Amino acid sequence: MGNRRDFIKKSTMSAAGIAVGSSLFSAKSYANIIGANERVVLASIGIGGRGGGLLENFSGMYDKNVRIKTICDVDTKFFAEKVKVSADNQKGNKPGTETDMRRVFEDQDIDAVVAAVPNHWHALTSIWACQAGKHVYVEKPSSHNVWEGRKMVEAARKYNRVVQVGFQNRSISNVMQAMDFLHGGGIGDVFMARGTCFKPRNSFGITPDSAPPSTLNYDMWLGPANYRAYNEKKGHYNWHWHWATGNGDTGNQGPHQFDVARWGLNKNVHPIKVQSMGGKFGVTDQECSQETPNTQTSTFEYDDGKILEFETRGRFTNAESNAGIKIGNIFYGTEGWLEINGSTWKAYREKEKEPFAGSGMSSGAAVGGDTSFRTAPDSAGHFANFITGVKSGNRFDLNCDIEEGHKSTVLPLIANIAYRTGETLRFNGEFEKFIDNEAADQMLTRRYRYPYIVPQNV
Secondary structure, three states: OOOOOEEEEEEEOOOOOOEEOOEEOOOEEEEEEOOOOOOEEEEEEOOOOHHHHHHHHHHOOHHHOEEEEEEEOOEHHHHHHHHHHHHHHOOOOOOEEEOOHHHHHHOOOOOEEEEOOOHHHHHHHHHHHHHOOOEEEEOOOOOOOHHHHHHHHHHHHHOOOOEEEOOHHHHOHHHHHHHHHHHOOEOEOEEEEEEEEEOOOOOOOOOOOOOOOOOEOHHHHHOOOOOOOOOHHHOOOHHHHOOOOOOOHHHOOHHHHHHHHHHHHOOOOOOOEEEEEEEOOOOOOOOOOOOOOOEEEEEEEOOOOOEEEEEEEOOOOOOEOOOOEOEEEEEEEOOEEEEEEOOEEEEEEOOOOOOOEEOOOHHHHHHHOOOOOOOOOOOHHHHHHHHHHHHHOOHHHOOOEHHHHHHHHHHHHHHHHHHHHOOOEEEEOOOOEEOOOHHHHHOOOOOOOOOOOOOOOO
16 A cells, blocks of 8 residues: 555554454554545445446546446446446546455455445445445435434444435535525525425336346345345345335435435424325235335424425326426425425515526525535535545535434434334434334334344444
């Protein structure tokens, strides 16, 4: 490694290292600061689907001194294509390949990892990475359950790692402007936020259990989840719709709009009450193995009485608001309302039919205040912001630190618990436990499968 890094702190994790299955990480966890002009070396873990998009974006930053050294996936069928994508973006520099992320964490040349694994792997991937001295970019939702999300925060703090959650809206300048406008009183006191996830999805079918493909390390794909036989319809991407590995669309697309809703309400605490209802409509169990609802309405109440609503519609539907929102947010204040559709926003005063402020309107800047924002007006700004945080080693440089991401992720997670229990639940945010409901509390975590165990003490 030479003198490429300036090591300013070394700490011993344990005399023998951290045991993960049969593997040992290095016994030393380093807290290094990378110079502003020095290269950031990344590994991309999980390269199918969303992971492929992240890989293309980060490898596309090669001219900005970012390099993908290793790509990692439990399914080797992705390697040839993704190695070529990376090499094309990196002027012929091919990344290496790994099927076991633990080998990635052992490589001390790697500064940070980009994790786009299935939801049930988010926490353990991030915790192992922090323990090995790596910074982390992890996709949304930050965790599969509430308890392990808190462990991710603890690991980031204990090992002094920057952990960015993939809530890209946090780095879109128009959305940042809308939040500034709301927090500056642009529509008065915001008392209710609404998020929408209207994504009609057809049945993906049903198939018998079978042997896994020869390219797939199925044991590691299952990881922390309890063992079940391989089933094609519960694997790549379809894992979203099964409770052991995913969180439904409320916890898939939904987290982005949950995050914007909480941000707009300016709430840095958990709600005190949650209720959720819905079901799987238009698709039968005999034709589709989906377990999560395709239609779901969730409502949260905060300690000051303010409300956050969220609606998931997975069947055919109209849009909402003047902007025809299907994936977006609406905010209601004492003096008007505001809609956000993608990165476009408009605000309406009281009963007026024409917007008086919005993206691209000078009045929006006048009412909202400061419009000097930190990043570019597109989602690539979120990736660049992560690299900035890696170079500084300062979590306060991140637009969505793990603590922020965890607070937003808790919302769809506890909504799903309310849906599954069929009860209105009261939540103690300080301890992240439900009040007088043992059945709901049991769903805040899971039983982990050895050796893929999220530790009590990270």
